[in-house]
Amino acid sequence: xxxxxxxxxxxxxxxxxxxxxxxxxxxxxxxxxxxxxxxxxxxxxxxxxxxxxxxxxxxxxxxxxxxxxxxxxxxxxxxxxxxxxxxxxxxxxxxxxxxxxxxxxxxxx
Amino acid sequence: xxxxxxxxxxxxxxxxxxxxxxxxxxxxxxxxxxxxxxxxxxxxxxxxxxxxxxxxxxxxxxxxxxxxxxxxxxxxxxxxxxxxxxxxxxxxxxxxxxxxxxxxxxxxxxxx
Numbered sequence: 001x002x003x004x005x006x007x008x009x010x011x012x013x014x015x016x017x018x019x020x021x022x023x024x025x026x027x028x029x030x031x032x033x034x035x036x037x038x039x040x041x042x043x044x045x046x047x048x049x050x051x052x053x054x055x056x057x058x059x060x061x062x063x064x065x066x067x068x069x070x071x072x073x074x075x076x077x078x079x080x081x082x083x084x085x086x087x088x089x090x091x092x093x094x095x096x097x098x099x100x101x102x103x104x105x106x107x108x109x
Numbered sequence: 110x111x112x113x114x115x116x117x118x119x120x121x122x123x124x125x126x127x128x129x130x131x132x133x134x135x136x137x138x139x140x141x142x143x144x145x146x147x148x149x150x151x152x153x154x155x156x157x158x159x160x161x162x163x164x165x166x167x168x169x170x171x172x173x174x175x176x177x178x179x180x181x182x183x184x185x186x187x188x189x190x191x192x193x194x195x196x197x198x199x200x201x202x203x204x205x206x207x208x209x210x211x212x213x214x215x216x217x218x219x220x221x
Binding site for chain 2: 097
């Protein structure tokens with residue numbers, strides 16, 4: 001399975017944007033880039049996904065590099081409820097998700 | 110209510126015992142998955158199922174057995190529990206129209 005690389009942790013102030021980078025240099029042409037987050041003591045929660053074009057939804061934006069070897073999840077205005085572990089995942093053709101260690105996001109009030 | 114549920118939420122068992130973790134979803138999603146998450150780590154795929162009676166191994170299948178006789182249920186059995194299987198187990202189902210996985214609340218299993 002193709003792998004992703006993320007920073008271990010990031011900190012942000014409340015109501016400021018958060019940019020979470022992800023490297024996936026071995027991505028194949030058919031791999032979708034998915035982001036999930038996991039709040040403390042909960043199961044993972046879907047955030048956003050994309051293939052080639054940038055994507056926006058009510059939770060976040062996903063910016064995908066032109067060569068698709070990296071992407072950035074953008075939380076436009078972080079709140080305390082956004083404190084979680086964020087996982088960048090390459091979804092394979094058989095729909096399996098391979099979770100790495102993720103990035104722990106801390107939001108300061 | 111629609112959703113995905115897991116039972117039990119907490120389980121303590123002893124080494125060598127058989128344990129079955131239950132997963133139920135109300136959406137009739139075809140794909141279902143079992144993951145385990147060890148303390149401080151990401152999730153690892155144990156088994157997955159593309160439909161009733163179709164299952165396949167994931168990354169860490171040893172020591173586990175699954176079955177799927179009905180679309181809505183996907184039980185995971187530890188045939189002879191070991192301490193290394195102490196973990197939090199998450200079940201998920203995939204919604205095809207949005208290509209998203211919905212996760213249950215998890216079962217915290219402790220093997221003494």
